[in-house]
Amino acid sequence: MSQKYLNSQFYKTNRDRLRMLMEDDAIAVVFSNDMMPRNGDQYFPFRQNSDLLYLTGIDQEETVLLFFPDSPLEQFREVLFIRKTNEKIATWEGHKYTQEEAAKISGIKNVMWLESFQSVLKQASSLSSKFYLNKNEHPGAPENVESKQLREGKRIKEKYPFHQYYRLAPLMKELRLVKQQAEINTMQQACDITADAFKRVLKFVKPGLKESQVEAEITHEFLRSGAQGHAYAPIVASGKNATVLHYTANNQTINNGDLILFDIGCEYMNYASDMSRTIPVNGKFSARQKEVYNAVLRVFQQAKEMIKPGTSINQINNNVEQLLMEEHIKLGLYSRKDIQDNEKANELIKTYYPHGTSHFMGLDVHDVGTKYERLEAGMVLSCEPGIYIREENIGVRIENDILVTMEKPLDLMADVPITVDEIENFMNDAG
Numbered sequence: 062m063s064q065k066y067l068n069s070q071f072y073k074t075n076r077d078r079l080r081m082l083m084e085d086d087a088i089a090v091v092f093s094n095d096m097m098p099r100n101g102d103q104y105f106p107f108r109q110n111s112d113l114l115y116l117t118g119i120d121q122e123e124t125v126l127l128f129f130p131d132s133p134l135e136q137f138r139e140v141l142f143i144r145k146t147n148e149k150i151a152t153w154e155g156h157k158y159t160q161e162e163a164a165k166i167s168g169i170k171n172v173m174w175l176e177s178f179q180s181v182l183k184q185a186s187s188l189s190s191k192f193y194l195n196k197n198e199h200p201g202a203p204e205n206v207e208s209k210q211l212r213e214g215k216r217i218k219e220k221y222p223f224h225q226y227y228r229l230a231p232l233m234k235e236l237r238l239v240k241q242q243a244e245i246n247t248m249q250q251a252c253d254i255t256a257d258a259f260k261r262v263l264k265f266v267k268p269g270l271k272e273s274q275v276e277a278e279i280t281h282e283f284l285r286s287g288a289q290g291h292a293y294a295p296i297v298a299s300g301k302n303a304t305v306l307h308y309t310a311n312n313q314t315i316n317n318g319d320l321i322l323f324d325i326g327c328e329y330m331n332y333a334s335d336m337s338r339t340i341p342v343n344g345k346f347s348a349r350q351k352e353v354y355n356a357v358l359r360v361f362q363q364a365k366e367m368i369k370p371g372t373s374i375n376q377i378n379n380n381v382e383q384l385l386m387e388e389h390i391k392l393g394l395y396s397r398k399d400i401q402d403n404e405k406a407n408e409l410i411k412t413y414y415p416h417g418t419s420h421f422m423g424l425d426v427h428d429v430g431t432k433y434e435r436l437e438a439g440m441v442l443s444c445e446p447g448i449y450i451r452e453e454n455i456g457v458r459i460e461n462d463i464l465v466t467m468e469k470p471l472d473l474m475a476d477v478p479i480t481v482d483e484i485e486n487f488m489n490d491a492g
């Protein structure tokens with residue numbers, strides 16, 4: 062359980078904004094995530110549902126928000142249900158929120174124990190004909206495990222079959238896409254901690270270490286700085302491992318002469334950061350490594366400037382693919398003749414650059430929003446071109462987090478070593 066939250070006014074404002082998007086007289090019900098069983102009597106670490114965090118700030122399991130802003134009964138307009146604690150829970154798991162604490166964090170006056178949820182829902186349902194229910198609508202969302210919100214949503218539909226049902230996800234997407242100043246400040250803090258972890262490993266990496274030893278340094282820096290941990294499984298990939306996009310084993314020995322690719326980001330106050338850097342294990346890029354690195358860096362610098370109001374991730378992806386194709390040709394990966402037909406060009410570009418350039422960021426590292434959204438000031442996106450040459454054991458990705466503004470894009474990781482000289486100097490400077 063994180064002990065840090067934004068001001069209760071933030072959550073109150075978010076609920077007010079949600080109200081503006083909802084149908085009249087409708088009830089939205091938002092559930093916490095499940096505690097996911099691991100084995101025996103163990104659980105995986107709990108991560109709160111991001112929509113519930115956004116609307117209440119309550120980072121505790123077994124929490125439900127019932128939001129019925131037009132309720133004729135005032136006490137049903139906002140009701141927060143939390144887990145009722147007792148001596149046994151206090152002994153085994155520690156402190157859980159009191160009703161007063163949950164009210165103070167969320168700004169919701171009516172906080173009840175979870176056992177009252179069904180009866181309040183029943184009473185509220187008789188005063189309304191519409192429900193908003195939630196589902197993770199990320200296009201890549203895994204569907205093999207049913208989430209609590211889906212399970213409970215189905216139960217509500219079964220119990221109240223003649224109500225009208227609406228999707229909450231598009232509304233939450235609209236609200237969460239543009240970040241408020243408090244969120245931007247928090248994301249900047251997350252980025253700063255991630256930057257410090259990277260600087261720490263720049264001094265630490267040397268041939269002969271295990272990738273896991275480097276990962277431990279990163280985790281150490283995250284935790285000592287007040288982050289909750291990693292926002293996603295960290296990638297510490299040396300040599301050919303860097304060409305595996307989602308390499309997370311991080312268990313190989315780091316060899317002299319290889320590159321090492323980091324894709325790391327801490328989670329701070331439930332907000333994500335996401336950074337990639339590629340460095341030479343022995344502190345000096347070889348001529349070929351430098352060539353590939355600088356190709357990615359050139360594209361990164363151009364891509365960053367594309368993150369402006371009015372464009373879309375899809376457009377940025379397309380433009381960056383064209384830039385990378387030119388770099389591929391310069392690097393001798395294929396020739397202009399090889400890409401005469403579109404299908405072949407696409408295949409070759411994808412061989413050396415199989416992913417996209419940007420995704421939205423926020424409470425989730427891959428935050429709400431599709432690649433077709435029109436960018437607006439206040440959105441935060443990653444910028445992460447890369448080149449992966451399996452036959453040469455070279456994988457290079459460079460990734461910073463960028464805030465869209467009305468003026469120039471604002472790089473939240475602008476001060477992190479990024480050029481060949483900056484990286485080499487930082488690694489070799491005794492200070």
Ligand code: GLY
Nearest residue numbers: 293324335426445
């Ligand atoms: N670390 C996940 C990503 O870069 O998208």
Ligand code: MN
Nearest residue numbers: 324335336460
């Ligand atoms: Mn990343």
Ligand code: MN
Nearest residue numbers: 335443445460
């Ligand atoms: Mn990313």
